[in-house]
Amino acid sequence: MVIAQDPAPAALLQPLLHGEAPAQRRALAKAITLLESTRPDHRRQADALLNALLPHTGRAWRLGISGVPGVGKSTFIEALGLHLIGLGHRVAVLAVDPSSSVSGGSILGDKTRMEKLSTHERAFIRPSPSGGNLGGVAARTREAMLVCEAAGYDVVIVETVGVGQSETAVADMTDMFCVLQLPNAGDDLQAIKKGIMELADLIVINKADLDPDAATRAQAQITSALRLLGLHGGAHGEPGAWMPRVLQLSALQAQGIEAFWQAVQEYRALQEASGRLTQRRQRQARAWMWERIDAGLREAFAHHPAVRERLPALTAEVLAGRVVASAAARELLACFGVGWIDGPSLPTNQERPPPC
Amino acid sequence: MVIAQDPAPAALLQPLLHGEAPAQRRALAKAITLLESTRPDHRRQADALLNALLPHTGRAWRLGISGVPGVGKSTFIEALGLHLIGLGHRVAVLAVDPSSSVSGGSILGDKTRMEKLSTHERAFIRPSPSGGNLGGVAARTREAMLVCEAAGYDVVIVETVGVGQSETAVADMTDMFCVLQLPNAGDDLQAIKKGIMELADLIVINKADLDPDAATRAQAQITSALRLLGLHGGAHGEPGAWMPRVLQLSALQAQGIEAFWQAVQEYRALQEASGRLTQRRQRQARAWMWERIDAGLREAFAHHPAVRERLPALTAEVLAGRVVASAAARELLACFGVGWIDGPSLPTNQERPPPC
Numbered sequence: 001m002v003i004a005q006d007p008a009p010a011a012l013l014q015p016l017l018h019g020e021a022p023a024q025r026r027a028l029a030k031a032i033t034l035l036e037s038t039r040p041d042h043r044r045q046a047d048a049l050l051n052a053l054l055p056h057t058g059r060a061w062r063l064g065i066s067g068v069p070g071v072g073k074s075t076f077i078e079a080l081g082l083h084l085i086g087l088g089h090r091v092a093v094l095a096v097d098p099s100s101s102v103s104g105g106s107i108l109g110d111k112t113r114m115e116k117l118s119t120h121e122r123a124f125i126r127p128s129p130s131g132g133n134l135g136g137v138a139a140r141t142r143e144a145m146l147v148c149e150a151a152g153y154d155v156v157i158v159e160t161v162g163v164g165q166s167e168t169a170v171a172d173m174t175d176m177f178c179v180l181q182l183p184n185a186g187d188d189l190q191a192i193k194k195g196i197m198e199l200a201d202l203i204v205i206n207k208a209d210l211d212p213d214a215a216t217r218a219q220a221q222i223t224s225a226l227r228l229l230g231l232h233g234g235a236h237g238e239p240g241a242w243m244p245r246v247l248q249l250s251a252l253q254a255q256g257i258e259a260f261w262q263a264v265q266e267y268r269a270l271q272e273a274s275g276r277l278t279q280r281r282q283r284q285a286r287a288w289m290w291e292r293i294d295a296g297l298r299e300a301f302a303h304h305p306a307v308r309e310r311l312p313a314l315t316a317e318v319l320a321g322r323v324v325a326s327a328a329a330r331e332l333l334a335c336f337g338v339g340w341i342d343g344p345s346l347p348t349n350q351e352r353p354p355p356c
Numbered sequence: 357m358v359i360a361q362d363p364a365p366a367a368l369l370q371p372l373l374h375g376e377a378p379a380q381r382r383a384l385a386k387a388i389t390l391l392e393s394t395r396p397d398h399r400r401q402a403d404a405l406l407n408a409l410l411p412h413t414g415r416a417w418r419l420g421i422s423g424v425p426g427v428g429k430s431t432f433i434e435a436l437g438l439h440l441i442g443l444g445h446r447v448a449v450l451a452v453d454p455s456s457s458v459s460g461g462s463i464l465g466d467k468t469r470m471e472k473l474s475t476h477e478r479a480f481i482r483p484s485p486s487g488g489n490l491g492g493v494a495a496r497t498r499e500a501m502l503v504c505e506a507a508g509y510d511v512v513i514v515e516t517v518g519v520g521q522s523e524t525a526v527a528d529m530t531d532m533f534c535v536l537q538l539p540n541a542g543d544d545l546q547a548i549k550k551g552i553m554e555l556a557d558l559i560v561i562n563k564a565d566l567d568p569d570a571a572t573r574a575q576a577q578i579t580s581a582l583r584l585l586g587l588h589g590g591a592h593g594e595p596g597a598w599m600p601r602v603l604q605l606s607a608l609q610a611q612g613i614e615a616f617w618q619a620v621q622e623y624r625a626l627q628e629a630s631g632r633l634t635q636r637r638q639r640q641a642r643a644w645m646w647e648r649i650d651a652g653l654r655e656a657f658a659h660h661p662a663v664r665e666r667l668p669a670l671t672a673e674v675l676a677g678r679v680v681a682s683a684a685a686r687e688l689l690a691c692f693g694v695g696w697i698d699g700p701s702l703p704t705n706q707e708r709p710p711p712c
Contacts, residue, residue, distance in 0.1 A: 038698075040695075043686075050680040050683060051683060054678060054679070054680055055677070132698060133698075139682050142682070143680065192584060195554055197585065198551055221580075224577075224580075225584045286681070288682065288685075289674055289681040292682050292698075293685045295698060297650075297657060297694065298650070298653070300694040300696060301653060315642065315645070319641060321410060321411070321413075321641075323410070324403065324502065325498075325644040325645040325648065326495050326498070326645070327406060328645050329647075329649045330399075330403065333649060333652040333653070336653075338656040340656060341394055342488060342491065342492035342651060342652075
């Protein structure tokens with residue numbers, strides 16, 4: 001059985017690639033709605049559309065932006081987006097928010113929070129796909145990013161509030177990952193979310209105008225922590241590798257936006273020259289394929305009648321310490337029709353990437 | 357099909373649970389060899405043995421130890437082990453080293469490196485299972501840990517050099533995870549491995565006698581980084597939660613071993629009183645079961661004839677940017693006989709734990 005053989009919907013393909021602003025924008029919104037649909041026929045059309053668009057993608061710069069609520073993400077993205085439009089770019093803003101409700105209305109990418117940018121004809125803002133798990137939400141956003149690129153948006157910003165693993169998901173679909181931080185508000189150091197330092201290519205201390213001294217202290221502290229974690233180069237950096245930086249700015253005052261974009265351009269030039277951009281995107285595409293395969297396997301497993309029948313009791317036995325977890329796993333795999341014993345006698349899957 | 361119905365091998369069960377030192381030790385070594393076997397009949401016997409031993413497990417303290425080569429892990433474990441034997445404990449030392457060759461001879465748990473401990477009748481040292489992937493090696497070590505516990509070892513130390521994801525694997529099978537660091541050797545700050553700070557319950561600066569000032573500086577720097585990362589409590593810690601600590605010691609001089617064990621005891625008391633120890637072990641058991649299920653599903657997928665035939669070409673298409681990764685995943689899942697579209701209309705698997 002081979003899927004994705006449907007023809008790409010011509011009614012969308014032509015205006016997306018060649019349409020004028022209003023028609024293209026309508027086609028863009030429709031295409032993203034199509035790929036968010038869970039109807040199998042829609043999904044086949046969406047796959048065909050994506051494969052047809054793929055040759056026209058990849059020329060945009062993909063920028064991930066993360067930060068806790070209140071850090072000023074929307075203000076920052078509006079200021080950055082308007083600056084980029086002034087430089088001649090077209091800017092798309094997407095979001096990954098697995099917590100958004102099925103009824104829509106994600107707080108992310110909310111047009112009312114980016115008033116000037118959302119009404120600009122050279123910008124396109126789309127809230128997070130709603131419902132489903134993080135993997136599904138992230139997959140839909142990746143696909144929407146490709147559609148935006150094919151429509152000629154040359155900067156795609158993907159934002160997230162960082163619920164659960166969503167920062168990793170956004171870092172894994174973008175060329176550069178930026179974390180917004182608040183300047184230190186008091187004596188206590190501001191805690192940075194677990195694991196986030198390792199993901200960040202750029203750390204931005206926003207609202208630096210409110211307390212310049214605190215912002216400077218935070219900058220020094222974070223720089224020092226990056227160095228301790230071996231993320232700031234020194235003797236530990238690979239030659240030619242980017243050293244994560246810490247910048248201060250004020251999005252509200254539109255101060256520091258130029259310096260931010262300058263740092264992004266430096267990073268981009270370095271990544272392109274070293275071949276790391278291509279490597280990163282290939283690694284992301286391969287990992288994305290396997291992530292979707294894993295998700296599909298898990299769903300099929302969880303919906304298998306024999307597994308569903310046995311799973312609750314066996315899970316309870318494992319939690320109560322009456323059955324060893326690995327023996328329970330083998331029994332459930334047998335229910336699914338897979339007889340499996342891990343060991344060196346089995347060939348390993350050479351196609352599979354190492355965990356990132 | 358239900359597996360693990362074989363009777364537990366009585367020839368091993370009795371001496372393991374009730375045998376005198378030399379007979380028990382032989383049975384222990386044989387049992388671990390049995391569960392490292394990849395023969396299906398051995399595996400069924402091993403599952404039966406493990407399930408029979410399970411009621412006798414869980415009373416040991418499971419201590420994970422990590423550190424780069426040269427940090428002095430063996431010296432530290434020997435000093436700690438002898439101290440614990442002096443306190444009346446029985447100590448087992450296991451290892452997770454996915455890089456160890458199939459021919460055996462892991463550098464970890466090497467008896468020649470722990471001369472006094474390895475010859476002590478109240479200690480049992482076993483090198484890492486060799487060959488296979490990390491998941492398989494970790495599963496065998498978890499199982500070996502259970503066998504040691506059933507045989508009455510009340511402190512089980514699991515060590516790793518920290519190749520790839522092996523630190524996460526060890527943290528996920530132990531009650532407490534300790535990282536050994538060297539004191540700062542020069543002007544340059546010592547880099548800590550990516551992601552390791554989030555795993556550590558205790559950070560030990562070994563060889564503090566060589567340069568006490570450097571050790572004290574390193575202690576202050578790491579403590580400060582832990583605070584910045586929100587791992588050191590302050591305003592960010594949960595009430596009653598353990599705050600990761602940084603200790604200095606010299607394993608070679610046997611200085612600081614008592615203070616180390618004191619910190620371990622404090623952690624243990626806190627975890628037991630708050631119910632976090634039970635929660636951690638239940639979370640580990642559930643995650644272990646699902647990790648083994650995932651590994652089995654991936655192996656079955658990778659060995660499926662239709663998948664094997666289509667995978668190389670489709671991977672090449674994805675890497676070349678001619679097929680969208682999510683569409684390729686759907687096509688490969690269809691080859692495997694799984695038709696799947698991710699979306700909110702599918703019920704989610706309630707039994708599955710969130711990623712740790």
